[in-house]
Amino acid sequence: MCRATDLRTAVLAKNDHGAQELRAELAARRTAMVNLLSSPGSGKTALLEAELTLARERGVPVAALTADLATENDATRLARSGAPVRQVLTAGLCHIETDMLRGHLDGWLPDATRLLFVENVGNLVCPASYDLGETLRVALASVTEGEDKPLKYPTAFGLAHLVVVTKDDLAAAAEFDRAAFLDHVRQVNPGVEVVFTSARRGAGVGQLLDRALAAADGEPVHTPVMAATAPADREPVR
């Protein structure tokens, strides 16, 4: 005998709930999380190393978690900044979930940390679905990845509070079409700010740090259209 039950539960409800809890806990400690999402090789680690170094020069307490499928190379690179750094080995999992993150934070995250950067697994699909309790979600793409990256990964770019272009020092060599890229960003995430950076030259590193600190200070972040729900209006009558 078959019977059916209407469940109507969100598939990721557990993660979303955990993320809300973690967001509140971090807020109570006055720590803001910055979640960095990009394809592998976009330059997350290089930019993060520059951000951590600059933050320490400015006397801002920062820490970083870096996720990798299998190696600890990124953590070793980031630790050169002198900031507390921890590696999350995901053992093949293509993204981080709140539970995994929490296990790494408990007993490690220094008390006065202002900004906690999380370098997500290099992947623009799955990580986009998982809220980690971040205050600022940043989607990155390098100038060598083509102008249509935001259209190929609309969830990642559409849900970002801030978009970062990396390796801008290579823009001319890659014939990167800045206007086309900005158009594509605007299509999936109207109104989002785009910061151009080069970890190699130091460009934009201060600007990104300023944005992260402003968000940590409670300045409202951009609300992506894809993250906002419009009331279920009547179908257009015609």
Next chain:
Amino acid sequence: MSIALAVVGQVEEAARAQGHDAVASVTLRVGELAGVVPNALTFCFELACEGTALAGAALATEHVPGRAHCPPCDHAWPTGTPPSLTCPRCGLAAAGLVSGRELEIARVSWSGATVPEEG
């Protein structure tokens, strides 16, 4: 894959709570802009079900189109994918999505022996 595992976990929990021991099918509502590829999900679902109360269960997906809304024009439009989130009438940014981000378990059909349900 983790999405498939999350589905299996939630259904197993519901099965335990409601006294069912086998699942015939699971129906998901998947929004056009949920960031999930239904075919990939179906493949992962089969693997994720092995050795659970969901072994052999079928997965059905209901597609929910993306729609965005512009309050000044009171106009809603299909976003398509990649989505167009600026209003085709006035060029302003949409205020939000009416639909398209759903990723929900809509229904579960149980099979096999069941502990009688109350009420």
